[in-house]
Amino acid sequence: MKLLEHQAKAILDRSGIRLPRSIVVTSPAEARAAAAGLGGRVAVKAQVRSGGRGKAGGVVLVDDAEAAEVEAERLLGSVLADETVASLLIEEAIDIAAERYVAVAVEPSRGLAVIMRSDRGGVDIESMTDAIEVTPLAAFAPEDGPRGEIDRRLIDIFTETEALLVEVNPLAETTDGELVALDAKIELDDAADFRRDPELVPDLEAAADTATGTERERAAAELGLRLIELGGDVAVLANGAGLTMATMDAIANSGGRAANFLEIGGDAYTKATPALELVLSQPGVRSLLVNFCGAFARCDVMTAGVLEAWQALRPDLPVSFSISGTGQDEARAMVRDQLGIDPHETMREAVTEAVAAAAEAASTQEVER
Ligand code: GDP
Ligand code: MN
Numbered sequence: 001m002k003l004l005e006h007q008a009k010a011i012l013d014r015s016g017i018r019l020p021r022s023i024v025v026t027s028p029a030e031a032r033a034a035a036a037g038l039g040g041r042v043a044v045k046a047q048v049r050s051g052g053r054g055k056a057g058g059v060v061l062v063d064d065a066e067a068a069e070v071e072a073e074r075l076l077g078s079v080l081a082d083e084t085v086a087s088l089l090i091e092e093a094i095d096i097a098a099e100r101y102v103a104v105a106v107e108p109s110r111g112l113a114v115i116m117r118s119d120r121g122g123v124d125i126e127s128m129t130d131a132i133e134v135t136p137l138a139a140f141a142p143e144d145g146p147r148g149e150i151d152r153r154l155i156d157i158f159t160e161t162e163a164l165l166v167e168v169n170p171l172a173e174t175t176d177g178e179l180v181a182l183d184a185k186i187e188l189d190d191a192a193d194f195r196r197d198p199e200l201v202p203d204l205e206a207a208a209d210t211a212t213g214t215e216r217e218r219a220a221a222e223l224g225l226r227l228i229e230l231g232g233d234v235a236v237l238a239n240g241a242g243l244t245m246a247t248m249d250a251i252a253n254s255g256g257r258a259a260n261f262l263e264i265g266g267d268a269y270t271k272a273t274p275a276l277e278l279v280l281s282q283p284g285v286r287s288l289l290v291n292f293c294g295a296f297a298r299c300d301v302m303t304a305g306v307l308e309a310w311q312a313l314r315p316d317l318p319v320s321f322s323i324s325g326t327g328q329d330e331a332r333a334m335v336r337d338q339l340g341i342d343p344h345e346t347m348r349e350a351v352t353e354a355v356a357a358a359a360e361a362a363s364t365q366e367v368e369r
Contacts, residue, residue, distance in 0.1 A: 001188050002049040003201075006089045008184035011161065011201065012168070015153045018180045022091035031072030034090035036065040041093040044071040050081040051185070054123045058085070061093055094180055099170035101125050101132065102151060104158040106165070106189075113137040113158070115151060121170035146179050161200050162192035216260075220278050223271055225262060227278055232257025233358040235279040238291040239265040239302055247291050250347055256355030259285045265297055269305030276309040280317070286361035287318045289354035291347055294325030303331035307338050318357035322350030 003011075006024050013019055023034035024047070035042045046058035053059050058080045060071045068090060075085050101121035107114045118125065118132040125132070137155065142148035150171065158166045165187040172182040188201065213221065220227035234256050238244040244261050251258045262279050264272065280288065290306055292299045303323065310319075321343035323331045332343045344350040 001190055001193075003186045003188065004047045004049065004087070005045065005184060006047060006087075007201075008166075008186040009089075009181065011157055011186060012153075012181050012184050015157055017150060017153055017168075018178060020092045020094050020180060020182065022089050024087055025072065025090055026076070026087045028069045028072040028076065031088055031090055032065045032069035035062070035068035038090060038092040040064040042068055043089075043091045043093055044068050044075065045089040045091060046075050046078075046080055046085040047087040047089055048080050048083040048085060050083060051126075052123070053080060056080050094172055094182060095175045096170070096172045096182070097175045097177075098173040099182075100147075100173065100179075101169045102154060102171050103165060103167035103169070104137070104154050104163075105167070107134075110136075115140050115155065117151070121172075125169055150179060150181075157186070160197075161186065162189045162196055163187060164189050216278050216282060220262065220275075223274055225264075225268055225271055225275050225278070227260060227262045227275075229260045229282060230258050231284070232259045233284050233286040233362065234354050235259045235282065235285045235288045236261040236291065237264045237275065237279060237288070237306065239263065239293065239297055241265075243291060243293050247289065247347065247351070250351040251289070251355060254348075254352050254355045256351070256358060264302060264306070269302045272305035272309035273312050276306065276313055276315070280313070280315050285317070286358035287320065287354045288315070289320050289322075289350060291322045291350060292325070292331065293347075294323075294327050294331075296326075298327035298331075299323050299325055300327035300330035300334065303327075303334055307334055310339070318354070318361070320344065320350040320354040320357065322347045 009019055021038055025031045025034050031044065041063055044060045044062060046053055048058060062068050062071055072088055075088060078085050099121035101118040103116045105114060105116065114134050114136050116132050116134050120128060120131045142151040154166050154168065163186055165185060167185040168181045170182050172180045174180055214229050217227050217229060234251055236247055236258050238247045238261065241263060244263050248258055248261065259282055260279050262275050264275060268275060292302050321335050323343045324345060335341060335343045
């Protein structure tokens with residue numbers, strides 16, 4: 001999970017790394033007050049997880065509180081690289097003499113933790129890979145002095161929080177010769193969530209994954225459902241990540257495009273009504289594919305959930321079922337009884353039907369227009 005800048009900075013702050021003074025705000029009025037409190041000259045910084053905010057207009061330096069309010073008004077609620085800006089960091093402006101780069105990261109290609117350092121930091125660092133010195137942590141000895149001290153602290157943060165990345169870019173050298181972390185990125189290793197000391201990562205609740213994604217994806221996440229929107233016209237409910245991915249492939253292979261998918265495995269069938277509502281509320285959906293493969297999860301239990309949702313919502317669009325595995329006979333009978341359609345025995349047949357139904361609905365709409 002990627003932390004927001006202000007969450008990453010809270011961790012750096014605790015380890016004693018120098019930061020500009022800053023305040024998190026969620027409204028233009030708060031931005032104005034925060035800027036005034038910080039002396040007027042501030043950086044207004046969109047709190048989004050994607051990099052390159054500066055270049056996308058998400059970091060703006062202003063001279064007074066009024067201008068901070070104007071920028072806050074512009075940024076809050078806007079979309080930067082697919083993320084809606086919900087909060088801003090108002091940060092005292094720093095007079096920068098030089099920008100440095102430092103990151104501690106897992107380098108997946110080599111399976112190594114490395115430290116990356118450069119005397120040239122800033123927004124163009126990605127295109128200056130030659131200027132970055134990469135050293136495996138195991139072979140790294142921090143130098144004496146303030147720069148080495150920062151390296152040491154970042155390495156400790158990386159190790160203690162079980163991060164995949166701890167990056168400071170720029171590490172600004174001020175005109176007074178001090179080193180200040182102007183920007184910070186931390187990505188935690190989700191696989192270590194269960195054993196990470198919660199004290200190490202403040203505010204983690206607020207950082208949960210519900211903060212990313214489209215509006216419907218976030219609504220799903222808040223219900224504990226996994227929905228991904230894709231933009232085609234076949235909505236998909238399937239159980240389990242593997243079957244869901246296979247379903248995506250099968251739709252593409254038969255010339256269709258999935259509108260979205262929602263994994264309805266585990267206990268998600270108990271939330272089938274909001275699940276169905278979410279997948280069908282996406283504009284452009286023209287057919288629904290329900291693909292269940294039972295093993296521990298029983299087809300009849302999952303199907304009962306979906307049928308209950310169907311009765312509650314009574315949607316007006318074609319639906320195709322593929323049902324096989326544990327409980328398949330009961331499940332197929334339920335669909336036949338309640339919807340008067342025959343579930344398919346193979347995924348291929350159901351996919352072909354759902355893709356054709358969507359195409360048919362699309363051409364009918366064309367004719368009506
Ligand atoms: P990023 O684009 O997401 O990496 O956002 P950063 O927080 O790194 O900001 C982008 C750039 O804005 C930095 O590299 C700095 O050059 C500049 N910047 C940010 N804050 C300040 C500041 O307080 N003073 C000055 N002079 N420049 C700043
Ligand atoms: Mn940066």
